[in-house]
Amino acid sequence: MTRDEEFSARWESEKLIYKRWGGHICRHILATLSSTFTPAYVNELLKVRVEPRLKDTRKLIEKAFYRRKAYADPYGEITDKVGIRFVVLLGRNIRHIATAIEETEGWTWSKDRDYEEEQKENPVTFDYAAVHYVVRPRNDLEVNGFRIPAGTPCEVQIKTLLQHAYSELTHDTIYKPQMQATPAMQRNAAKSMALLEATNDYFEKVFDQVREATKAVRVITAALSMIYTREIGLDPHPSVLEGLLLEAYEGLAEEDYESDIATMLREKTYLVDNIRDRVARQNPLFAQPSILLAYLDVEKRGRAALNRWPLTEAEMEPLLNDFGESVH
C-alpha cells in the first residue's frame, strides 16, 4: 500500500468514530444551551443547521501531504477531520457557545483561533475573525454504545453570519492556498473584513435599539404568557401575530388587566375550553398571549370592540360568538 492508500484506509475505518464524536458534541451543546436559555431562544440563536461534517478523503490527503505543511504525524496533527459550525447573528452571541464548550466536564479544549486575541496582537490588521476550538474527550467515552477513544479531536468553529459569508468567499484561496493570494486579493479581503466588523457593530446597536423600543410590549407579552399558561393550561406560542395584536391592544394593558383577565376566565370557564379547542384545531391566533386582551375588550365593549381589532372581521367572529355577539 502506498502512503496515501494507507492514510486513506485508516480514515475510512475510523471516520464513523469521528462522526459520532461530532454528533455527541452537537447534541450536548444544544442541550446545554436549551437548559441555560430556552429551546425557542436557541432556535433563534443558531442561524445555520448544526451538524458534524466529516472531511472529504481527497481533501484530507491533499492537506496531509501536498500543502507544504510539514506534519510529523499528519493523521494525528490534522484536528479538523470532523468539524462543527455554530453560526450566530451577532458577535456578542459567540460567547454563549464558547462558554458551553469550556464548562463541559470531561472534555479538553484548545483555542485554535481566537479573534479577540489576534486583534489584540495586530490591532490594525483586518483578518478572518472567528473562534475555533479543538475539543477532545479527556477519557475514553461511550456514546450510544460506541467507544470514542480519549483525545479524538473535533474542530468547533463559532462565528457570525457575516464571518461565515466571508469564510465562504475566501475558503479555497487565502487560507488553503493551492495558489498564492495576490496583494490586491488580500487587500480586498482585508477591506471586506473591516467592513464586516463595522457592520457587526451596527447590527448590535440596531438590535439594542429595537430591544429598547419593544421593551414595553415584551413586558406585556411576558405577563400575559404567565396568565395564559396558568389559566389555559397550555404554553402560548407568540409569533408575528402577537406583535400585530399588541400594537392594537397595548393601551388596554394597564392597571388591573392581569386580574381582570383572570377573573374573566374564571367566571366564564367555557372561554378556556374554547381557546383550547381552537389551539387544538391549529388556529395560531388563539396561541398568542395577547388574544386575552382582545377577549377582555370584547367582554367590555361587545361588537364595538371591532374597531380596535387589527385583523379581519371574520377572524374576530369566533371571539364575538363566545360572548353571544357577532359581526353580522
Added chain:
Amino acid sequence: MPLENLKIRRICLHEVYKRTDDRQIAAPTYSSGLLELPQKARDAFASRVHSAFRNDAKCMAMSIKRFEPNDIAARGAAIILTEDADFVQQSHAFAYKLAEAQTSRKYPGGLVVIFDGTVGRDPLPFYGVMKAELHEGFVKQNDLQATFVETLFLTPKTKLYKIGLFIATKYSDQVLPDDWTATVYDNQLTSSDRDGSAIYFYGAYLGLEIPSNSARQVKSFFDASKEFIRSASVSQEKKVDLYNGLYAYLKVDQAGTIQVGEFAERFMPPELQENYRNHMRRERVPATVISKDLTECGASLRIRKLRFANRITLSGPPEAISDFVDVRQVEGEGGETWTQITIKSPLEGQE
C-alpha cells in the same frame, strides 16, 4: 339577548314549499338523518344564530300562547329529550306544521332547521326552529367560470331567515309555559307590515304572541331615555335635538317596534351611545326589540314642553317643535346664559 356559551348539539333539515295553485299543502321533503357538518361549517351555522340574537339584533322576547301536545312549544320540549333517531323522526312534524301555517302562496318555501343544545354560563337546554329561505347566487369555479345557483341559504348578509328560540329556565323537569322563554328573530318583525310577513311564523306556526307588557316596556323606554337625555353632559341645544329625536322615534316613525340600540345609532353621537346603552341596561329596559304599544305613554307624547325661568314655558306638538322651532344658547348681558328661540311662523295671537 346574546347567547353566551352556545353549544349546538344536533341539527336536522327539511324542506317546505309554497302552497300549490289550489292552495293545498305541498308535502314537505324530509331528511332521514341529522345534518353532518365539518367544524368550520358548524361554526358558521352557530355564527348565524349568534348574529340573530346578539345585542341590537331584530329579535323580540315573546309569550308562549299555545302549548298543547301538538303545538311547537310542547313538541320542542319533548324533542330535546330524544335519541338522535327519534330527533330526526319527531322533527318531521315541525316541517309539516310550517307548511300548514303558510296558508297563502305569498309565503315562500324554504328549509326548516330544527336544532338543539345548551346555552348560558350555567348551561341550560334550548331548541331552535329556523326557517331559511333559499336565494340566488353565483359559485366560483376553479377555471374562473361561475355557476348560477338558486339553492343558497344562510349567507351572512341576506338575513333571509327567521328563528324561534326556546330556552329552558331550569335544567330539567320544565313545565310549560313557565319554565321556558321564547325569543323570535325575524328581520320583518320591525317593519310596519309586521303582522303580514312575520305573524304567520311567530303566531300561527310557533304559537307565540307579543308580550302583554309591551306598553309598560315602551313607557319605561320613554322615561329612561328622557332621564338619560336630561342628565347627559351635552349642550342644551344638543338636548333639544335628542328630545326631538326621541319623540319622532316613538311617535312619527312608522315602524312597529322600538329598540335601544336602534335609537342610539340613529339619533345619538357615537360618544353617547355606549353610556346610553349602559343606562338603559341599568334601568332594565330590554335590549331586544319591543313592540311599539304607546297606550301607556300616549298623553305625555302629545305635547312637548321647554321650560325657562319665571314660569315661561314653550309647548306644542313634538313634530311642530322639531320642524318649526330653532333653539340656540347665546351669551346675554353680564355673561348670563340666554336662549334665542326662532319660531318659523308669525305670531298668530296672544292674550
